Amino acid sequence: MKIFAIMLKDLRLISRDRFALASLLIVPMVVILVVASATQSGDGSEGILFPIVNEDQGPVAAALIKVFRKHLDVREVTRATAKHLVADENDAPAALILPPELSKRYLTQKPSTIELLTDPAQWRELEAIKVIMLLADRETASLGDPFSQELLAVREQSITGNRPSFSSLEQNIPGFSLMFVLLTLIFSVSLDLREEEVWGTSGRLAIAPVSAAALLGGKLLARLIIGIVQLLVLLLFGHLVYGLTLGHSPLALSLVVTAIVFSMTCFAAIVAGFVRTREQAIPVGLSVVFVLAALGGLFWPLYDLPKWMQTAANGAVTTWSMFAIQDVILRDEGLAAVSPKLLILFSYGLVSFVIGLRLFRYGDGVGS
Amino acid sequence: MMRVKLIALVVWVCLAGPAWAADPLEYTRATLEQARAIVGSDQTHNDKLAALSSLFRNFLDTDAMGRAALGKHWSSFTLQQQKEFLVLFRQLFQRTYVQELLLFEKPNFVYVGQTRLDGEATVDTKIVTPRDDFKVVYQLRPDGERWLVTGITVEDVSLTANLGSQLDHLLSRESVEDVLNLMQRKYGSNGGGA
Numbered sequence: 116m117k118i119f120a121i122m123l124k125d126l127r128l129i130s131r132d133r134f135a136l137a138s139l140l141i142v143p144m145v146v147i148l149v150v151a152s153a154t155q156s157g158d159g160s161e162g163i164l165f166p167i168v169n170e171d172q173g174p175v176a177a178a179l180i181k182v183f184r185k186h187l188d189v190r191e192v193t194r195a196t197a198k199h200l201v202a203d204e205n206d207a208p209a210a211l212i213l214p215p216e217l218s219k220r221y222l223t224q225k226p227s228t229i230e231l232l233t234d235p236a237q238w239r240e241l242e243a244i245k246v247i248m249l250l251a252d253r254e255t256a257s258l259g260d261p262f263s264q265e266l267l268a269v270r271e272q273s274i275t276g277n278r279p280s281f282s283s284l285e286q287n288i289p290g291f292s293l294m295f296v297l298l299t300l301i302f303s304v305s306l307d308l309r310e311e312e313v314w315g316t317s318g319r320l321a322i323a324p325v326s327a328a329a330l331l332g333g334k335l336l337a338r339l340i341i342g343i344v345q346l347l348v349l350l351l352f353g354h355l356v357y358g359l360t361l362g363h364s365p366l367a368l369s370l371v372v373t374a375i376v377f378s379m380t381c382f383a384a385i386v387a388g389f390v391r392t393r394e395q396a397i398p399v400g401l402s403v404v405f406v407l408a409a410l411g412g413l414f415w416p417l418y419d420l421p422k423w424m425q426t427a428a429n430g431a432v433t434t435w436s437m438f439a440i441q442d443v444i445l446r447d448e449g450l451a452a453v454s455p456k457l458l459i460l461f462s463y464g465l466v467s468f469v470i471g472l473r474l475f476r477y478g479d480g481v482g483s
Numbered sequence: 484m485m486r487v488k489l490i491a492l493v494v495w496v497c498l499a500g501p502a503w504a505a506d507p508l509e510y511t512r513a514t515l516e517q518a519r520a521i522v523g524s525d526q527t528h529n530d531k532l533a534a535l536s537s538l539f540r541n542f543l544d545t546d547a548m549g550r551a552a553l554g555k556h557w558s559s560f561t562l563q564q565q566k567e568f569l570v571l572f573r574q575l576f577q578r579t580y581v582q583e584l585l586l587f588e589k590p591n592f593v594y595v596g597q598t599r600l601d602g603e604a605t606v607d608t609k610i611v612t613p614r615d616d617f618k619v620v621y622q623l624r625p626d627g628e629r630w631l632v633t634g635i636t637v638e639d640v641s642l643t644a645n646l647g648s649q650l651d652h653l654l655s656r657e658s659v660e661d662v663l664n665l666m667q668r669k670y671g672s673n674g675g676g677a
Contacts, residue, residue, distance in 0.1 A: 172614035174586035222583055222617065223640035224649075 124376075134391060138398035146405045148452035152421055160243045162418045162425070164188045166197040166210040173218025182251040183211075187244065202274045203235050208237035209244050221266055228268045234275040239288060239416040269321070276447040278360070284362065288353035289440045290413035293433060296346045297379050298404045303338055305396040306384040331475050335380050335468070342376035350444075362443040367450040371443050374460035375436040381467035382432050388474025407433045434465075435459050507604035507623045508573045508597040514542045515592045523589050535581040536566065541579070544624070544631035545573040551634075552647035556654050564659055571663065574670035580635065580642065587612065604630065 130136065165187040169176050184190045192200070197210035212230040220227045231248075233241055252267055273279050350372070353359035362368055386403050390396045408414055410424060411433025417425055428434045438455040442448040521534045549572035550557055560568060584590060587610055595607035603624050610617040622634035635642045654661050 173612060174588070177588065178586050218586075218615070219617065222586070223638045225640075225643045480657050 116470060118178050121122040129284045129394070132392050132394055135394035138267065138402075139397055141162050146402050147167055149406050149424075150408050152156055152424060160186050160247060160418075161188060162420075163240050163243060164190060164200065165244060166192045166200050166207050166208040168192060168194045168197050168212045169348045170215045171213045171217035171323055175218040175221040176213040179213065179251050183247065186247045186250070197233060198274060201232055205237070205275070207234070207380060208240035209233040211248075211303070224266065226266050226268060228270050231269050231271045231357075232274045233271055233279070233447065234363075234446070235273050235280050236275060236441045237361070237416065240418050241280075243418075276445065278447075281415075281445055284353075284357050285445060286416075286441075288357060288359050289350070289444065290408075290437065292346055292349035292353070293375065293411075293440070294404065294408045295349065296342050296376060297383075297402070297407065297433065299345060300338055300342050300376075300379050300383040301386050301400040301403060302396065303341075303385040304335065304380070305390040305400055306393060307334065307338075308387050308394065309390065309393045320444040327475055328472055330354055331384060331472055332468075335471075338383070339380045342380055346372050346376055360444055362447050364443065364449045367443050367448065367453050370450065371439045371460075372454060374457045376440060376458070378432050378436065378460040378464035378467065381471060382405035384471025385467055385474060388471055388476070399415055407431050410434065412437045432460075435463065506597075507599070507630045508594055508606050511592050511606045511608065511623070512592075513620055514538065518584060519590055519592060522585060522587065528585070531585060532578070532581055535579050535584065539577055539581065541629070542632055543573075543576065544626075544633045545569070545576045547631075548576060548626075548643045549573070552643050552650055554647055554651070556651065556659075560659055564663060568591045568666070571666040571670050575666060576642070576646070577644070578670065582636070603633075607632055 165183060165266045167180055167183065167189055169180065169191050170379075180189060180191070190200075192210075194212065197207075197212070200207040201210050210232045212232065214227060214229065217227050217229070235241060248269065271279060347369075348366075350359065350361060354361050386399065389400050408430045410420070412428070413433055416429055419436070420428065435456060439453055440462060442453045442456060517538055518535060521531055521538065524531065526534065545614070546569050549569045552572065553560070558563070565670055591611045593609040593611050593616075595609060597604055597606045599605075603622065605620045606623065608619045608621065610619060618636075620636040621632050622636075623630040624633050625631075650662070653665070657665075
């Protein structure tokens with residue numbers, strides 16, 4: 116009977132935390148919805164932007180473009196715009212240059228070379244494009260290449276780095292590293308604030324002559340240092356065990372890691388502001404991490420997501436973190452090139468800190 | 484419904500064909516304008532292919548072109564192989580020509596002129612696109628009251644010579660049987676081809 120009495124007492128205690136109870140069901144449902152949307156409702160390859168420079172303007176180019184349009188988001192642009200979309204904006208994984216006289220050469224059975232300017236960091240999207248190019252080549256070959264000669268040769272050129280291709284590990288290691296750093300930060304910040312209340316140290320800190328900003332800032336600073344070390348060690352592990360490249364600029368890499376962890380640490384303060392009990396920390400923390408990881412391209416490339424989710428991803432800290440880390444380690448970019456993303460991440464962190472401070476509740480009413 | 488449309492188109496092609504034309508330019512124009520109507524129609528790709536093949540059956544002398552394409556290899560084929568080759572070459576050439584024509588969504592033919600020499604004729608045409616012109620020259624010979632095309636040159640490259648060099652390349656590596664089997668697979672009655 117005692118065992119049932121204890122059980123009933125605990126159930127009463129748990130039932131008082133309605134937010135935690137609701138989180139047990141609502142949060143997994145939200146995660147399932149996001150993951151299901153990402154994996155099943157995506158636009159597939161049709162969401163991949165594929166700039167084409169049509170310098171031929173002839174029937175063969177038209178036939179090729181017609182096939183590409185069935186599978187990709189084709190945009191006919193100038194050579195400069197194509198390079199900008201691939202190399203500067205990273206909006207497109209590759210651009211195709213159809214040279215002048217392509218149609219004339221094809222119709223007289225003379226081989227031509229078409230250029231594919233690539234961003235190998237977007238390797239999944241690039242693979243999808245290459246499959247569709249094979250399909251287009253086959254379809255066009257059936258339109259006037261009787262003995263299936265190689266009338267269209269593709270010359271691939273990376274315009275975002277020195278390497279022409281990457282393995283899936285080189286996308287997954289940074290992705291999973293970022294996810295675990297975010298997970299650690301959200302749990303450690305949320306649980307730490309609640310545990311200090313349990314230990315009673317929050318009360319003492321609350322009456323200490325220290326501002327809420329300094330109090331929260333100090334706590335976040337400790338997590339920032341741990342997070343930076345954690346992310347650096349994880350990337351180093353990937354480098355030593357799996358040969359992950361870390362770019363050519365240690366300074367750029369260090370600043371990117373710092374900016375990422377800074378923005379994530381400050382974002383964790385917002386999440387901690389919503390968590391009132393330790394019981395709430397687990398479902399809320401997990402859901403935030405999974406949703407942000409799914410949205411930000413840590414599990415799969417962004418083009419897999421439906422359009423509305425791709426738009427929403429622009430507001431996720433994970434998206435910009437992934438962009439920045441890919442710029443340094445996959446695209447081999449230096450500090451100057453990656454600085455706009457650093458600025459975004461630091462700004463994201465500062466804004467998050469201000470919001471986190473507004474939500475900050477500690478001890479007996481210190482803070483807000 | 485599509486089948487009915489296809490049959491109607493084929494019947495129209497046969498009935499409206501140039502029954503008699505003394506002038507090779509006019510004969511070519513009549514055929515190509517019918518081809519243009521087919522290419523520009525809203526039929527499916529395969530229906531257009533069938534209609535165009537039907538149209539060109541009485542316009543292209545594929546036997547002469549096949550013999551020319553084989554060149555020195557012609558004599559190394561047995562009589563049976565020669566017959567089989569000419570049947571397959573007809574399919575190959577028609578499909579190649581027709582498929583190339585289908586690359587132009589709405590071909591705009593321009594008839595430049597004709598020259599006659601020793602009873603044979605050459606008709607100069609152009610396929611005009613917004614950006615470029617594609618020069619296509621037809622060599623024709625009289626056949627009763629009609630004209631038959633014995634050679635087509637696209638941008639100064641002879642389709643027959645081009646196919647001939649590909650066949651020559653294939654025959655230098657593979658046996659006649661192998662080449663016929665390859666053509667059978669691609670252009671035979673059971674082959675994919677199109």
